[in-house]
Amino acid sequence: MRIGVVTFPGSLDDGDARRAVARAGAKAVPLWHGDRDLRGVDAVILPGGFSYGDYLRCGAIARFAPVMAELIPAASAGLPVLGICNGFQILCEAHLLPGALTRNVGLRFINREVRIRIESAATPWTSGYAPGEEITVVLKSGVGAYAASAATIAELEAAGRVVARYAGENPNGSAGAIAGVASERGNVVGLMPHPEHAIDPLTGPGGDGLRFFMPALTRRAA
Amino acid sequence: MSGGLAGGAAAPGPGGGVGGRPAGGAAGPAGGTAAPGAARPAGAAARADTVADAAATPERAQPYAELGLTDAEFAAITALLGRRPTDSELAIYSVMWSEHCSYKSSRIHLRQFSRKAPPGGALLAGIGQNAGVVDVGQGYAVTFKIESHNHPSYVEPFQGAATGVGGIVRDILAMGARPVAVMDSLRFGPADAPDTHRVLPGVVGGISSYGNCLGLPNIGGELAFDPAYARNPLVNVLCLGVMRHGDLKLARASGPGSKVVLLGSRTGPDGIGGASVLASAAFGGGGAEGERAKRPNVQVGDPFMEKLLIECCLELYQAGLVVAVQDLGAAGIACATSELAAAGGTGMAITLEAVPLRDQGLSPPEILMSE
Numbered sequence: 001m002r003i004g005v006v007t008f009p010g011s012l013d014d015g016d017a018r019r020a021v022a023r024a025g026a027k028a029v030p031l032w033h034g035d036r037d038l039r040g041v042d043a044v045i046l047p048g049g050f051s052y053g054d055y056l057r058c059g060a061i062a063r064f065a066p067v068m069a070e071l072i073p074a075a076s077a078g079l080p081v082l083g084i085c086n087g088f089q090i091l092c093e094a095h096l097l098p099g100a101l102t103r104n105v106g107l108r109f110i111n112r113e114v115r116i117r118i119e120s121a122a123t124p125w126t127s128g129y130a131p132g133e134e135i136t137v138v139l140k141s142g143v144g145a146y147a148a149s150a151a152t153i154a155e156l157e158a159a160g161r162v163v164a165r166y167a168g169e170n171p172n173g174s175a176g177a178i179a180g181v182a183s184e185r186g187n188v189v190g191l192m193p194h195p196e197h198a199i200d201p202l203t204g205p206g207g208d209g210l211r212f213f214m215p216a217l218t219r220r221a222a
Numbered sequence: 223m224s225g226g227l228a229g230g231a232a233a234p235g236p237g238g239g240v241g242g243r244p245a246g247g248a249a250g251p252a253g254g255t256a257a258p259g260a261a262r263p264a265g266a267a268a269r270a271d272t273v274a275d276a277a278a279t280p281e282r283a284q285p286y287a288e289l290g291l292t293d294a295e296f297a298a299i300t301a302l303l304g305r306r307p308t309d310s311e312l313a314i315y316s317v318m319w320s321e322h323c324s325y326k327s328s329r330i331h332l333r334q335f336s337r338k339a340p341p342g343g344a345l346l347a348g349i350g351q352n353a354g355v356v357d358v359g360q361g362y363a364v365t366f367k368i369e370s371h372n373h374p375s376y377v378e379p380f381q382g383a384a385t386g387v388g389g390i391v392r393d394i395l396a397m398g399a400r401p402v403a404v405m406d407s408l409r410f411g412p413a414d415a416p417d418t419h420r421v422l423p424g425v426v427g428g429i430s431s432y433g434n435c436l437g438l439p440n441i442g443g444e445l446a447f448d449p450a451y452a453r454n455p456l457v458n459v460l461c462l463g464v465m466r467h468g469d470l471k472l473a474r475a476s477g478p479g480s481k482v483v484l485l486g487s488r489t490g491p492d493g494i495g496g497a498s499v500l501a502s503a504a505f506g507g508g509g510a511e512g513e514r515a516k517r518p519n520v521q522v523g524d525p526f527m528e529k530l531l532i533e534c535c536l537e538l539y540q541a542g543l544v545v546a547v548q549d550l551g552a553a554g555i556a557c558a559t560s561e562l563a564a565a566g567g568t569g570m571a572i573t574l575e576a577v578p579l580r581d582q583g584l585s586p587p588e589i590l591m592s593e
Contacts, residue, residue: 010529012437050435053526109434123310 012049046087059089088190099148105173128211379424398471400465411452
């Protein structure tokens with residue numbers, strides 16, 4: 001199983017994402033924003049960071065990177081894609097996911113551990129979790145409040161496309177306390193908190209995040 | 223950030239274009255190559271004051287006092303050169319002999335840092351380098367440095383503090399290390415003073431947003447309020463980097479034939495300070511200065527460019543292409559190039575026309591002195 005991790009100019013968590021993939025037992029394949037090439041990977045992660053300095057709008061410039069010209073049709077055809085934080089913003093800008101990320105309520109950057117509840121295990125990225133399972137991961141973002149029209153939110157809720165929800169307090173004012181959503185087919189998932197920072201008790205809040213980087217593996221292998 | 227790094231990269235072959243020459247004492251850099259950049263349109267810049275001009279017009283008045291040089295210092299320069307300095311030479315002397323760059327009044331105290339270093343060789347790099355480096359065992363070393371950015375942070379709190387982070391991170395990068403964390407130490411006037419309310423939120427925001435954009439966590443700090451700091455806040459930022467011993471880079475451009483490469487943002491007219499005095503005095507006074515809009519003395523940071531600079535430099539180091547590296551501080555190209563060359567015992571040829579500019583109208587002394 002080979003999982004590609006894209007590095008955009010300004011990506012910060014590409015190294016941690018590759019490390020999480022390797023820790024989960026898969027092979028991490030670095031993908032370069034300027035190459036129209038997915039190198040035959042079985043899944044792709046868009047990592048967190050400040051691609052293009054968040055200039056114009058978070059993810060708005062990265063969405064037009066050459067690698068995205070390959071990724072968008074591949075994702076539409078079913079390739080598993082996980083966007084974390086800035087990656088989530090890029091997926092929304094690319095219209096692979098509905099809605100948008102907006103400034104946190106309170107307008108401050110939030111950097112802390114959060115509890116999230118896995119609401120759907122029916123995606124390649126969350127199949128290692130039990131529906132309703134609560135895990136601890138890291139939230140670190142200033143533009144992390146999920147927003148979409150009432151009709152879109154209702155549709156996401158009804159179709160089971162809300163993948164993860166903040167448990168307890170809603171830290172950033174996300175609609176419906178939504179922390180992550182999936183595409184209609186379920187293969188594309190966007191998640192605001194960072195599971196890749198929660199794979200090792202030595203450097204994070206624990207190992208709860210690691211299974212995000214395993215399920216695609218077990219699913220394909222099965 | 224305006225400068226970035228000047229690095230001595232090994233020339234790919236003989237005839238690299240720059241002949242090594244014996245260190246020329248205080249008479250700064252001469253000739254050479256800089257980064258590829260768009261050549262300026264002919265005639266856009268003011269004509270340079272050449273050595274021939276200096277020899278032909280020995281009596282021309284020069285604004286050395288406005289540049290911070292004393293009568294005795296200017297006399298010493300004239301004696302060293304055997305003529306009056308050109309405007310560019312005067313710019314170089316004024317920055318290199320300034321307290322900011324030469325620590326002429328405090329160097330006697332600063333010397334103690336190396337003299338009193340603990341025995342055992344744990345200090346891998348010390349005074350004179352961009353940052354100190356300490357051996358922490360198992361082949362690893364850490365490098366850290368704290369630096370103030372007080373006045374800019376008082377004038378424009380957000381950008382002043384943000385560019386303070388940018389500067390200290392480049393110092394750590396220049397040692398060959400990957401920057402991994404920042405810390406801060408802040409002092410403000412009384413917490414209930416209106417001016418503190420103006421300054422503090424911007425300083426905190428500038429430090430956090432710049433660090434965030436580079437992926438550097440702020441792992442600690444300290445804060446105090448006291449009337450003594452009213453209208454004179456202290457904004458100190460520390461950066462910490464980690465490297466293997468073999469990754470250590472020094473600001474020493476040793477060996478002739480190396481290319482000099484300027485990396486980072488384009489050189490603009492900000493932070494020039496005294497050089498604009500020189501430009502207006504040398505190039506027609508009122509006209510030249512009057513046509514030029516007043517520029518800010520506090521720079522606007524570009525953390526995205528700095529993030530690219532970090533990754534670019536670390537890749538260049540890894541590829542073994544870099545002989546020496548120097549951060550461009552407040553005194554810009556003049557200081558970085560002459561310090562690199564002097565430490566390596568060579569001269570350096572600089573082609574100012576090749577410096578990528580943000581403002582095509584910059585004069586040679588301004589390019590040399592721009593932050």
